[in-house]
Amino acid sequence: MDDKQRQIIDQAIVIADEHGIAAVSMRAVGQRLGLSPMAIYPYVRSKDALLDGMVERLLGDLLTMAPGAGGWQDRLRAVSAAVRALARRHPGAYPLIMARPGATAETRRLDDLISDILGAAGVPAAEVPRLERLLSTLLLGFANSEVNGRFGAGPAAGDWDAEFAADLDDEIRLIEQIIGR
Amino acid sequence: MDDKQRQIIDQAIVIADEHGIAAVSMRAVGQRLGLSPMAIYPYVRSKDALLDGMVERLLGDLLTMAPGAGGWQDRLRAVSAAVRALARRHPGAYPLIMARPGATAETRRLDDLISDILGAAGVPAAEVPRLERLLSTLLLGFANSEVNGRFGAGPAAGDWDAEFAADLDDEIRLIEQIIGR
DNA sequence: ACCTGAACACCGTTCAAGT
DNA sequence: ACCTGAACACCGTTCAAGT
16 A cells, blocks of 8 residues: 555665665665566656655654744754654655755745744744745754765764754844843 | 866766756766767766766866855855855756765865865864854755755745855854854 | 776666466 | 567667777
């Protein structure tokens, strides 16, 4: 049924994490499931659709992990922690999120979640979309640079948690200024 | 001589901008120069090296455009404008900058330029690397999202200049707070 | 010194066929 | 309803050969 589609996307993510995105091919995914390459086409329109499906799955997992309780500062920290945990769990597949346009349903749900937190903080509605794009760019981009090596060696054996926490504290201060406290 | 290497990278960038990164193949680049695919290998080690060379060329152009005069705020704005102009001139090739690890010489030169501006602003040396990564992530990531469609339709016929200027003003305020004025 | 052509092991995808 | 296999037009890259 449609959990065959889920299996296909799951295996594609496993391949990406183990051997890199370049290793994700219709043939390789089929092989993992004991199927001919052609057997996966009924469940996934094309290779591009498969890659979009992988992004969709990753963001879906992310949204499952992001809790909704607490003050807006803690909610923002929780979303950030969830993104960075996702990147560390899927170092191979994660960069697809930034690489593909991704005007998908789950992308919008993440944007809505961040917008919702900003609204709860008291950010004027006119400023919310701008700050949402600022925060999501910083958040997704930082994890991407970390995972694909753009940052190089790293401060302490590749632990960027402390640095990003400081970045996020700065951005929180910035938001506090905008809402005037 | 070695301007054959430059021609090869130039043509690869043209192909990427006109038909997307996926259209960049050794065969396609060769064809543009009237050469067999194999004739380009002496000048470019591999396809991966070609892609890295494209990033190197793009960042090189960027650094040529980024002026060094004025106050640190204006220098930061100039670098930002240069990055965004680069992305608009190379909408197809630009995403390679975020997609590839790129621990290349030109990447370091961009990092050094931003670090230099932060140092000139009076940011404590211990904070410079963190803020450099924050700014470069935001700057490169914003242009990437803009160019690959992650942001969707856009505020006014795809003009994100005003929005990014506001983001940058916010970050400048943040830096001013850190240096204590 | 510089380039070509054939060949190999891969791709995504179409189509006709099998159960 | 679901899957396979052959085929097509592509890849990156190796190697031996041509001028």
